[in-house]
Amino acid sequence: MQPTPETLGNRRDDFFGRLERYRELVTPVLTAALPDKEPRRHLYDIIRAFVGKPGKGLRPALCIATCTAFGGREDDALPTAAALELLHNALLVHDDVEDESEYRRSEPTLHTRYGVPIAVNTGDAMNALTLRLVLKNLELVGAGKTWRILEEFDHLLVESLEGQAMELGWIRDNDTSVGEDDYLRMILKKTCWYSFIHPCRLGALLAGRSDLERFDRFGYFAGAAFQIKDDLLNLVGDARRYGKEIGGDLWEGKRTLMLAHAFGEASPKDRARLAAMLERPRSARLERDVDWMQKLLHETGSIEHATRAAAELARAAKTEFEVAYADAPESDEKSLLREIVAYAVEREL
Amino acid sequence: MQPTPETLGNRRDDFFGRLERYRELVTPVLTAALPDKEPRRHLYDIIRAFVGKPGKGLRPALCIATCTAFGGREDDALPTAAALELLHNALLVHDDVEDESEYRRSEPTLHTRYGVPIAVNTGDAMNALTLRLVLKNLELVGAGKTWRILEEFDHLLVESLEGQAMELGWIRDNDTSVGEDDYLRMILKKTCWYSFIHPCRLGALLAGRSDLERFDRFGYFAGAAFQIKDDLLNLVGDARRYGKEIGGDLWEGKRTLMLAHAFGEASPKDRARLAAMLERPRSARLERDVDWMQKLLHETGSIEHATRAAAELARAAKTEFEVAYADAPESDEKSLLREIVAYAVEREL
Numbered sequence: 001m002q003p004t005p006e007t008l009g010n011r012r013d014d015f016f017g018r019l020e021r022y023r024e025l026v027t028p029v030l031t032a033a034l035p036d037k038e039p040r041r042h043l044y045d046i047i048r049a050f051v052g053k054p055g056k057g058l059r060p061a062l063c064i065a066t067c068t069a070f071g072g073r074e075d076d077a078l079p080t081a082a083a084l085e086l087l088h089n090a091l092l093v094h095d096d097v098e099d100e101s102e103y104r105r106s107e108p109t110l111h112t113r114y115g116v117p118i119a120v121n122t123g124d125a126m127n128a129l130t131l132r133l134v135l136k137n138l139e140l141v142g143a144g145k146t147w148r149i150l151e152e153f154d155h156l157l158v159e160s161l162e163g164q165a166m167e168l169g170w171i172r173d174n175d176t177s178v179g180e181d182d183y184l185r186m187i188l189k190k191t192c193w194y195s196f197i198h199p200c201r202l203g204a205l206l207a208g209r210s211d212l213e214r215f216d217r218f219g220y221f222a223g224a225a226f227q228i229k230d231d232l233l234n235l236v237g238d239a240r241r242y243g244k245e246i247g248g249d250l251w252e253g254k255r256t257l258m259l260a261h262a263f264g265e266a267s268p269k270d271r272a273r274l275a276a277m278l279e280r281p282r283s284a285r286l287e288r289d290v291d292w293m294q295k296l297l298h299e300t301g302s303i304e305h306a307t308r309a310a311a312e313l314a315r316a317a318k319t320e321f322e323v324a325y326a327d328a329p330e331s332d333e334k335s336l337l338r339e340i341v342a343y344a345v346e347r348e349l
Numbered sequence: 350m351q352p353t354p355e356t357l358g359n360r361r362d363d364f365f366g367r368l369e370r371y372r373e374l375v376t377p378v379l380t381a382a383l384p385d386k387e388p389r390r391h392l393y394d395i396i397r398a399f400v401g402k403p404g405k406g407l408r409p410a411l412c413i414a415t416c417t418a419f420g421g422r423e424d425d426a427l428p429t430a431a432a433l434e435l436l437h438n439a440l441l442v443h444d445d446v447e448d449e450s451e452y453r454r455s456e457p458t459l460h461t462r463y464g465v466p467i468a469v470n471t472g473d474a475m476n477a478l479t480l481r482l483v484l485k486n487l488e489l490v491g492a493g494k495t496w497r498i499l500e501e502f503d504h505l506l507v508e509s510l511e512g513q514a515m516e517l518g519w520i521r522d523n524d525t526s527v528g529e530d531d532y533l534r535m536i537l538k539k540t541c542w543y544s545f546i547h548p549c550r551l552g553a554l555l556a557g558r559s560d561l562e563r564f565d566r567f568g569y570f571a572g573a574a575f576q577i578k579d580d581l582l583n584l585v586g587d588a589r590r591y592g593k594e595i596g597g598d599l600w601e602g603k604r605t606l607m608l609a610h611a612f613g614e615a616s617p618k619d620r621a622r623l624a625a626m627l628e629r630p631r632s633a634r635l636e637r638d639v640d641w642m643q644k645l646l647h648e649t650g651s652i653e654h655a656t657r658a659a660a661e662l663a664r665a666a667k668t669e670f671e672v673a674y675a676d677a678p679e680s681d682e683k684s685l686l687r688e689i690v691a692y693a694v695e696r697e698l
Contacts, residue, residue: 039514043518097466098467098469099466117446117448120447135503157480158384162388172464172467
């Protein structure tokens with residue numbers, strides 16, 4: 001039977017319902033890890049409010065579902081899933097400071113509301129509390145696994161910060177030589193490890209697997225498709241559904257696949273104009289400059305090019321998913337994982 | 350024999366020479382923990398340069414000397430001492446962003462040189478690499494001790510960030526009701542744990558002691574004396590020797606013991622004027638305002654009051670040192686620890 005719009009709608013509701021169920025498992029573990037004491041007003045209240053408006057929770061869902069798909073216990077994955085979510089939030093707070101982003105999850109970013117000093121300190125505290133959550137694994141899964149979990153977090157964090165350093169460095173230097181391969185190396189570090197590869201590795205590790213490099217290819221393709229999709233939505237998405245400012249990346253001068261492609265394709269004159277616009281600090285950039293850049297990305301076929309690249313990467317991610325999860329028997333969790341992957345790489349919001 | 354100025358000079362040289370020797374042990378362990386790879390220019394080169402211009406190294410020295418004073422092996426303390434120093438550097442980088450400080454160790458601060466985005470990310474990476482250094486203890490001292498070390502770092506980091514949240518909150522709210530007891534609670538969190546109590550606890554832990562609360566009173570008095578001294582030097586010190594801008598705390602609106610005292614002692618008119626000056630953002634504060642505040646702190650006897658408080662706390666620290674280290678036999682390390690305490694609470698630079 002072909003799916004009708006209604007059954008598709010139901011399936012979609014079911015998908016979000018299942019993510020919601022995971023969030024309901026993870027959120028109490030996460031909030032229980034937040035100290036219930038002073039200083040509230042300038043620290044813990046801010047963290048509590050931030051994690052109380054969660055995103056989709058794709059990372060914890062990947063971790064929990066991978067754990068159960070490989071025969072592990074759901075409960076064993078909860079502190080680790082909560083730690084992934086808390087660390088994600090910590091990184092978002094600092095990312096927003098670093099990118100001077102004004103909106104996140106349809107609300108003003110933390111530094112917009114509380115100032116840069118308190119936002120930086122709050123992000124630091126969320127990061128520190130992540131370690132505390134990871135250490136909670138000791139009673140639950142024993143020293144050996146907890147140790148391995150710590151090593152995974154160590155790697156994912158350093159990789160993410162290295163990727164962020166690359167991206168910030170390109171903006172600071174107004175580097176116009178950033179190619180598509182540079183961009184892909186950057187998002188492998190900045191996105192793929194912490195959003196896909198490590199959540200899956202951690203889930204499998206908690207289920208007792210040790211062959212964790214099985215997720216590398218899948219996670220790379222999925223993460224790359226996800227990030228390029230995210231960059232595209234930032235350019236051409238619907239602000240209300242996306243929750244961030246549209247065109248924000250252009251205001252920030254962020255190097256994307258589209259920008260790398262446009263630098264290769266634009267006429268020398270347009271290339272020089274593009275470089276000159278990106279040279280200006282964000283505060284000196286004009287609405288009409290951003291509009292012109294947006295138009296250029298269309299004219300050079302860069303948006304189409306990135307859309308195609310994302311689609312190819314998404315296809316590869318789906319193929320590699322079946323390889324990575326080949327010896328996980330079919331189950332509700334495995335279907336959910338497939339849906340998470342499809343959602344992450346194809347979402348329109 | 351009474352010490353002559355010359356023998357005092359020699360003793361002083363000897364003291365700095367011994368700190369230097371510890372730095373020579375710790376620095377290679379620290380730099381070996383920094384990845385020797387890309388991204389260099391916008392991450393690892395920056396970290397390497399920053400840790401390559403170290404401070405006095407009081408925290409690692411307290412850790413190593415306490416370990417050996419209690420019969421532990423010097424080598425066992427090195428990764429932990431290096432981790433303390435790296436974390437200290439990470440906190441300094443973010444503190445400078447949060448306080449908008451312009452100078453540190455007689456050089457422009459990281460965000461002044463590389464911009465806030467890269468400074469925040471670099472501080473995050475230094476923090477992340479601290480965990481990596483702590484994990485290195487596993488091979489050296491075994492899982493049990495490494496676990497305890499992790500817990501110590503967890504506590505010291507969260508306490509420091511809580512103290513920082515208090516301080517930043519007072520500035521943000523322009524809170525003029527901050528009393529001397531609030532200030533002392535804040536520096537217990539922000540300074541005492543990470544600069545004194547935990548370095549000593551960690552050293553003793555590495556030497557196999559478990560009665561670590563023995564350092565609480567000593568560390569509190571020493572840390573409080575050290576911080577008040579630091580705040581006084583910021584007001585009345587010699588910029589060249591101090592390495593930071595003199596009066597910087599007044600520019601930043603930082604709540605100090607002097608300011609808390611002045612709010613209690615000033616006339617209602619002066620109090621209102623002080624509050625109005627502190628209300629302004631740093632960029633709108635004037636040289637003559639800062640001069641007036643400095644004068645007020647003298648007139649209200651607040652500088653004298655803080656100088657006296659620091660001296661009393663310093664005396665208490667020395668007394669409590671003898672209690673905390675009572676069952677460590679006299680040794681070179683124990684003498685050095687006494688000198689570190691004396692230096693920290695009495696230094697004039």
